[in-house]
Amino acid sequence: MKNTLTALFFLLGSLAFAQFPNRTPTPNDTLKSVQIQEDGKLKFSIYAPKSSEVRVSGDFTGGFPGLTLEKSEIGVWSATTSGPVSPDVYTYDFYVDDLKVFDPKNSLSKESNSGYSNLFEISGEENEFQTLQDVPHGRVEKVWYKSETLDGVTRRLHVYLPPNYDEISKTQKLPVLYLLHGGGDNDASWTTAGRANLILDNLYAEGKIEPMIVVMPAGHTGIPGFFMGAGYWQDPACRDLVHTVIPFIDSNYPTLSDREHRAIAGLSMGGVQTLNTALWNPELFSYVFPMSTGYFPPNIQEIKDKHVDVMTNKEINNFKVFKIYMGGETDIAYQNNLNMMEMFDGFGISYQYQNGSYAHTFREWRRNLLDLAPLLFR
Structure with missing residues (x-):
């Protein structure tokens, strides 16, 4: 009975590996899409190696009409606000080749009549x-x-x-x-x-x-x-x-x-x-x-x-x-x-x-x- 169970577990494990093969790591695995910098500026990043243009807009400072992101050699697009952003709750939307994309690295969202936008929060006393x-x-x-x-x-x-x-x-x-x-x-x-x-x-x-x-x-x-x-x-x-x-x-x-x-x-x-x-x-x-x-x-x-x-x-x-x-x-x-x-x-x-x-x-x-x-x- 013990040998039968061992064989069964081995078979199930083999099937699992067959169905979910090892995936090649990408920069997206450890990417942080929104980061507050030491100088108070915000940095936005998204992994989109096959895209030709990426923008981000929102109600953060400088968020309308928005920022144009620049692509790195590893396929990460990034942009930083021109000035510091004060503690508050903000919305933002990525636009990848003019397609609005929900940030896959952030589950915090705003629901609207036409879909979802992302939210992020900067902590501080005035935000409490x-x-x-x-x-x-x-x-x-x-x-x-x-x-x-x-x-x-x-x-x-x-x-x-x-x-x-x-x-x-x-x-x-x-x-x-x-x-x-x-x-x-x-x-x-x-x-x-x-x-x-x-x-x-x-x-x-x-x-x-x-x-x-x-x-x-x-x-x-x-x-x-x-x-x-x-x-x-x-x-x-x-x-x-x-x-x-x-x-x-x-x-x-x-x-x-x-x-x-x-x-x-x-x-x-x-x-x-x-x-x-x-x-x-x-x-x-x-x-x-x-x-x-x-x-x-x-x-x-x-x-x-x-x-x-x-x-x-x-x-x-x-x-x-x-x-x-x-x-x-x-x-x-x-x-x-x-x-x-x-x-x-x-x-x-x-x-x-x-x-x-x-x-x-x-x-x-x-x-x-x-x-x-x-x-x-x-």
Whole structure:
């Protein structure tokens, strides 16, 4: 019996070697695709020996339009940023012969509506608010629901539940923040690139925010069209939010479903969706936070021509907080936002304004979330 088992193990081992022959080592085996240098600069590398051109872009300093990598004699392409990169969380994408390639050396990713981008983190004190800390953690649920508003299609959203939710929910109902993503992203983006769950975990640990449910719906619906006009009914995602998502959350989670305990915030495309949803339905929300956004000039004219009644609705000035965030003068929505605020001023709408410095990126929006969350439900 012993000899039979020995022969069997020898046979299985031989088959394994036959199926997985020894592979010739390559420089990729030990390659580090993103390295922080002693001088604070970032070095990007990728092994692509048969390629003719490689670029890298992202929201790191110098990441737009990006860096062109140079090829070494062993097939490794590399480039280094021109200056140091501060501690933060950044996205990046390799383009190999104009094909977007997910970095095979890094599993940390951002999910979007069109695929994945890589993430990397540079540690430092100013970055700690958005990193994994030794604190109690909430949980993030992926939830599927049927949208009767959109002809019964099944859609996905993400829900963040605070630390100790199971105990808290036994004795109390919770307020809700609806947190909307930008164009091209999806309902997972706020918990990958946005680090929303980690930011909120750390704020809870510091005693700076109240327990709340955070709902991150999908802002794209699959319906063709450009839905950045004025009025929530023009955007199928806004209609879905008002008529399906909010009732669904109130029916399936222990929520405080009155206006005083409901907030909405969104960035870029999601910022316009925030405005369209809240300004046309002010009875639903008490806290409103558009980020890096603004109506386009034709839509401002549309509002002035057709929606004066909406802009002069006194309920808008009954928001507890209506705060507009911008990512500085280099934010692509900067001028649209200035135009929009001028229109709001003309209609006598009260709001707060905070201008940042990280342009149209999650570097700015994560800090917006850090600022707005402590303002809620106090």
